[in-house]
Amino acid sequence: MRIKYPLLVMSALPLPLFAAINITDDLSISGFGSTSIAKTNNKAPLFIHREITEDTCYDCDTxxxxxxDYTITEALNASVQVVKRPQDQWSDPEVEWAYLSYEINELTLNGGRLRLPLFLASEYYYVGQAYTWARPPQEVYDSILGFTFYDGFSLRWDTSISDELTASVMPFYGFGRxxxxxxxxxKLVFDTDFMAGISADLSGFNYRIHSAYMHTKFKQNGxxxxxxxxxxxxxxxxxxxWQFMAEIEHDKLQTNWYASAAYNIDKFTPYLTYGQSHERRFTKSxxxxVRYDVTPQISLNAEWQGVYMPQDKYEQGKDGQFxxxxxxxxxxxxxxLYTLMVNFVF
Structure with missing residues (x-):
C-alpha cells in the first residue's frame, strides 16, 4: 500500500521541489493548474469568485x-508567481507574489509582494495538486473575500527545538494599497492604510500547528x-x-471553522469535510x-458538497455562501454542488 505525501510535508516545501524545469543551474520555472466541470441545483451563484450555478460550468474553477525562481547568491533568492485565478480573464492574470529573500543563519527576510500567511494552505492555496479537496473549505478560505497577498515585508525566524520539533515565527507588515x-x-473597493501581523508554526514529523494574527485599517467604498x-x-x-486537518478564523464580523479527514488507499484518497460559518454567513456544509492520483503530477477529484442555511436567515435575505x-x-x-476536477503541476 502506497502512502501519499502528507499534507503537512507538502505545505513545508516549495513548488519547484515537486516539479520544475531547470533553465540554468540558478534559474528554474514551474507551473500548476486546475480546471473542473461543476454545477449546482440552484440558480443563485455559489461561492465568491467562482459563481457556480445550475448551468454546467467548465471554467468556474480554472x-x-x-x-x-532565481538563486542570485547562496543567501539571496528571487521568486515571481503569476496566476490566472478563477476570477481573472486569461488576458489579465494576477502577480500573486514577487519578492526577494535573504537568509542569514536562522533568519529569512522577504520583501516585495508576499502571500498572506493566515491559513495552513496559504502558501499553496492555488496549487490544487497540493491538497486533497477540489477546493479549500470556503468557510475559512473565503472568509476574507479571497484576498491572498500583500505588498510589504516579513522576517521569519526558524529554529529547531529538538530533533523532531521545529518552530517558525514570522512578523509581517503590508503597506497601504x-x-x-x-x-x-x-464591486467592493478596500482602501487599506496598512496591515500588520504575525504567524507562528510548530511542526513535528507528522503534525503541524499554525496560528496567525493580523490587524488592518481600511475604508470600504469610501x-x-x-x-x-x-x-x-x-x-x-x-x-x-489517515490525514486530519482543521482550522478556525475569527474577526468582529464572523467566526468560521471546518474539520476534515481523509484516508489514503493506494492511489485513491476518499475524504469528508464539515464546516460552519457564523454571524455573517450563517451556513453549514x-x-x-475522492481524489485519484494519476501520477505524482496529476490528480482527479470527484466531489459532492451540500451547503445549508437556516430558514430564518434565508427569509431575512442573508446570502450565506451564495x-x-x-x-x-x-x-x-x-x-x-457536484464537481469533477483535474489538477496538475509541472
Missing part, C-alpha cells in the same frame, strides 16, 4: 500559474475608517493512512469526495 473584488453585481483584527488557528496530523441572497431569485436556501 487556475493556471507559472513560477520563476487599494484592493478590489467583485461580489456578484457589486466609507468611514474601520479597524479589523483577524485571528486564525489550524492544525494538521498524519497517522498511517458537508463535503464528500454571491447574492437566494431569496431574491426565489431559489431554495440550500444547494447541492
Amino acid at each position: 487556475i493556471f500559474g507559472l513560477q520563476l 487599494e484592493n478590489k473584488t467583485n461580489l456578484g453585481q457589486y 466609507g468611514p475608517e474601520e479597524h479589523m483584527n483577524i485571528f486564525t488557528l489550524g492544525g494538521e496530523y498524519s497517522w498511517d493512512q 458537508v463535503t464528500a469526495g 454571491v447574492i441572497p437566494p431569496v431574491l431569485l426565489k431559489e431554495d436556501k440550500d444547494v447541492q
Whole structure:
C-alpha cells in the first residue's frame, strides 16, 4: 500500500521541489493548474469568485500559474508567481507574489509582494495538486473575500527545538494599497492604510500547528475608517493512512471553522469535510469526495458538497455562501454542488 505525501510535508516545501524545469543551474520555472466541470441545483451563484450555478460550468474553477525562481547568491533568492485565478480573464492574470529573500543563519527576510500567511494552505492555496479537496473549505478560505497577498515585508525566524520539533515565527507588515473584488453585481473597493501581523508554526514529523494574527485599517467604498483584527488557528496530523486537518478564523464580523479527514488507499484518497460559518454567513456544509492520483503530477477529484442555511436567515435575505441572497431569485436556501476536477503541476 502506497502512502501519499502528507499534507503537512507538502505545505513545508516549495513548488519547484515537486516539479520544475531547470533553465540554468540558478534559474528554474514551474507551473500548476486546475480546471473542473461543476454545477449546482440552484440558480443563485455559489461561492465568491467562482459563481457556480445550475448551468454546467467548465471554467468556474480554472487556475493556471507559472513560477520563476532565481538563486542570485547562496543567501539571496528571487521568486515571481503569476496566476490566472478563477476570477481573472486569461488576458489579465494576477502577480500573486514577487519578492526577494535573504537568509542569514536562522533568519529569512522577504520583501516585495508576499502571500498572506493566515491559513495552513496559504502558501499553496492555488496549487490544487497540493491538497486533497477540489477546493479549500470556503468557510475559512473565503472568509476574507479571497484576498491572498500583500505588498510589504516579513522576517521569519526558524529554529529547531529538538530533533523532531521545529518552530517558525514570522512578523509581517503590508503597506497601504487599494484592493478590489467583485461580489456578484457589486464591486467592493478596500482602501487599506496598512496591515500588520504575525504567524507562528510548530511542526513535528507528522503534525503541524499554525496560528496567525493580523490587524488592518481600511475604508470600504469610501466609507468611514474601520479597524479589523483577524485571528486564525489550524492544525494538521498524519497517522498511517489517515490525514486530519482543521482550522478556525475569527474577526468582529464572523467566526468560521471546518474539520476534515481523509484516508489514503493506494492511489485513491476518499475524504469528508464539515464546516460552519457564523454571524455573517450563517451556513453549514458537508463535503464528500475522492481524489485519484494519476501520477505524482496529476490528480482527479470527484466531489459532492451540500451547503445549508437556516430558514430564518434565508427569509431575512442573508446570502450565506451564495454571491447574492437566494431569496431574491426565489431559489431554495440550500444547494447541492457536484464537481469533477483535474489538477496538475509541472
